[in-house]
Amino acid sequence: MMDTTSNLPLPEAFIKFLEENGLDPSIYTSTDTLPRYIRLKPGCEAEIDEIEAELQCSLNEVSWLPNFYSIPPQIQIASSKAYQHGKVYGIDAASGAAVHALNVVPGDHVLDLCAAPGAKLCMMLDLLGGSGSVTGVDVARHRLAACRTMVQKYALGDHCRLLVTDGTSFSLKPTRVYAGSGTSNECTLEKKTDAFMEWTSRRPWKERKRAAKTRAATLLHISEPELIFYGKHSGVIGCTRDELYHIASDEELSTSGYDKVLVDAECTHDGSIRHVQKFENWGWQTLERRVLDAERTDDLTNLQFRLLSNGFRLLKAGGSLVYSTCSLTVAQNENVVKRFLSGNSSAELQEIESSHTWPCNKGGVPRTLRFDPVTSQTSGLFVAKFTKLAI
Structure with a gap:
């Protein structure tokens, strides 16, 4: 049954799901105004005018995220020379913020678990x-x-x-x-x-x-x-x-594991407006099966917990891990974080440096962040940063 009061092309079950997670269904109507984002390869700044001429649009610098630019949502970059020559690639600014939160520096050994x-x-x-x-x-x-x-x-x-x-069982240092x-x-x-x-x-x-x-x-x-x-x-x-x-032991990983780990876990992708709106063509029954089905989401949150747990095991003492999903649900974000922290005394949530300038909201767990289309003009993304204490 479709909701007849909201003027949104969303089924009633999905609207109820959003309201249960404290989400305004109107965020899914902003696709036409939500910009696309590209990252410019460092060293190509002098070619911005040329890239703008080819794409026939302005590259608007994202003030809070280095090397990121927004472009109108209808612009396609795949056929451009800048894209084909590896000078730009598409990546949402919220995803870029998750990587930026890791503070990767030269010499780091980094693991991208998904x-x-x-x-x-x-x-x-x-x-x-x-x-x-x-x-x-x-x-x-x-x-x-x-x-x-x-x-x-x-x-x-x-x-x-x-x-x-x-990624739940990977054990190579x-x-x-x-x-x-x-x-x-x-x-x-x-x-x-x-x-x-x-x-x-x-x-x-x-x-x-x-x-x-x-x-x-x-x-x-x-x-x-x-x-x-x-x-x-x-x-x-x-x-x-x-x-x-060689399969590394927990003791080896504590001293010679990864300096930084990113766990951008598999999720229901409900934070992506463009992804959700694809269900208009795929059929809303498919959305109910992929996003709303309790058995599937329980399996998914268990997978997310296992990925986070193994990513943290692979982190060396003093290292940093970022956990993120492009879901806006509490179950896949705050609840996973709480469950993980309750069983890991060596895990501590960190403040994300420079995040005070980011256009996002605080998450339901202190020191976590939430990007959403209305507040951030990006896809939805949850971000939490951990450090591994030496015990």
């Missing part, structure tokens, strides 16, 4: 500069392959490795590398017959056959990570398979 489709991964690699590493993990091989395409397109792959695996070199601190420097050589998409036939056999045997559950890309300074080259796939 990396696909790759825009946030590219931003982290940009911030990393010429040292450290970024490890991208995703359970969907085809989606992680899109990440691989992005990092190669934007020439950001030197310090990156991508692994197809389940970062490969520590010397700044500007391709040799790993943890791998011996003598030549090894089974060491990883420079990455190439043209893998030997036997290696491709072994990988295909592994994928077929594991089906939906990936027991061992599948390395589908690594850069020359990612710390992989020179390592043996046993060294690279």
Whole structure:
């Protein structure tokens, strides 16, 4: 049944769902006025006039987020030379804020536990500069392959490795590398017959056959990570398979885990207006199944909790983790955070530096933030930042 009093093309069940989460249904009518956002690759600032001429619109600088610009919602960038040459890419400003909250600096070893489709991964690699590493993990091989395409397109792959695996059980620590070199601190420097050589998409036939056999045997559950890309300074080259796939203990991770971890968890995507409005074509029954079904959302919140818990386990003491979802529901955000904090005495929520200038609201848990289309002129996003205390 459709609601007849709100003039919104939303089913009554969804409106009730929004009201239960303290959300105004009118936010889903703002698609036409909500801008699109792009990130300009650092060093391309002198080309803004040229990009504006090609796109036939102004690039409006986002004052609260470096290198971000807003453009009118109807502008498409995919066919532009600026996009094709890797000078700009689309990423919502709220997602950019989640990455910015991590405070990635050169030399960091960063983990993106739900990396696909790759825009946030590219931003982290940009911030990393010429040292450290970024490890991208995703359970969907085809989606992680899109990440691989992005990092190669934007020439950001030197310090990156991508692994197809389940983020709730991933247990590989970062490969520590010397700044500007391709040799790993943890791998011996003598030549090894089974060491990883420079990455190439043209893998030997036997290696491709072994990988295909592994994928077929594991089906939906990936027991061992599948390395589908690594850069020359990612710390992989020179390592043996046993060294690279060594399962790290909790004690090892406490001292040599990741400096920064992003857990942008799978969610119902109800914070994205454009995503929700797709259900007008897909059918509102599909929305009720994907967003409102209690059994599915219970499974989803358990997945989010497990991703957050494992991401935090992989973080070294003193490191920072950002948990985010593009859902506006309490169950997928504040409730997950509360459940996680209740069982982790070494976890502490942090204030997000510079967030006092961000156009967002406070979350239902102190020190958490909520972006929404009305307040922020972005997609909806929940952000929480943790640090790992030494115990």
